[in-house]
Amino acid sequence: MKKDRLILVxxxxxxxLNLTSWGLYWFSTREHMMPPPRKEEPGVLRSERxxxxxxxxRESQENELKKLQKKHFREMQNLQQRHHMVRKxxxxxxxxxxxxxxxxxxxxxxxxxxxxxxxKKTWLHFRDIYELCDKTQKKEFxxxxxRLNKLNSRRKFPPLSRPH
Numbered sequence: 001m002k003k004d005r006l007i008l009v010x011x012x013x014x015x016x017l018n019l020t021s022w023g024l025y026w027f028s029t030r031e032h033m034m035p036p037p038r039k040e041e042p043g044v045l046r047s048e049r050x051x052x053x054x055x056x057x058r059e060s061q062e063n064e065l066k067k068l069q070k071k072h073f074r075e076m077q078n079l080q081q082r083h084h085m086v087r088k089x090x091x092x093x094x095x096x097x098x099x100x101x102x103x104x105x106x107x108x109x110x111x112x113x114x115x116x117x118x119x120k121k122t123w124l125h126f127r128d129i130y131e132l133c134d135k136t137q138k139k140e141f142x143x144x145x146x147r148l149n150k151l152n153s154r155r156k157f158p159p160l161s162r163p164h
Contacts, residue, residue, distance in 0.1 A: 051129065054144060055137045064132055072125040076118060083114040 052062050090107040093099065126145060133141050 051141075051144075055133060055140055057132075057137075061132050065129065068125065068128050068132075072121065072128075075121055079114055079118045079121065083111060083118070086110045086114065 051057065051065065055061075057065065086107055090104065090111065093107065094104055130138060130141050
């Protein structure tokens with residue numbers, strides 16, 4: 001009789017633990033936990049608005065920033081398309097029946113080079129923005145960049161790229 005009662009209590013505890021773990025899993029993956037998307041002004045990027053506000057850009061600086069960002073995003077789009085094509089070819093070859101390790105190494109090297117180019121262009125873009133700033137703005141820009149770099153170093157993927 002006591003064994004039956006002990007088994008019943010253990011079963012109830014296990015069911016409660018199971019429900020709790022499923023509840024925690026559900027709660028941690030809910031989409032509504034994500035912040036709502038920001039309402040963007042047409043033609044104004046969030047980063048542009050942030051920099052303009054934090055650095056107190058003058059109108060001429062804002063216009064130059066818009067030009068720099070358009071140029072940068074055009075260049076990055078080309079590099080991202082190139083990286084995507086090489087990656088697609090790499091996956092197709094790696095998962096195909098005729099795997100060639102030399103070709104795989106070659107494609108992987110191209111992906112690494114393109115990724116390096118994207119990182120370099122990103123930091124050169126930041127340097128261009130830095131050059132737009134006056135002395136007090138440069139100090140604040142350095143503080144913002146150091147903070148962003150610290151935040152991005154905690155992520156699992158490099159800054160300014162999306163996980164695949």
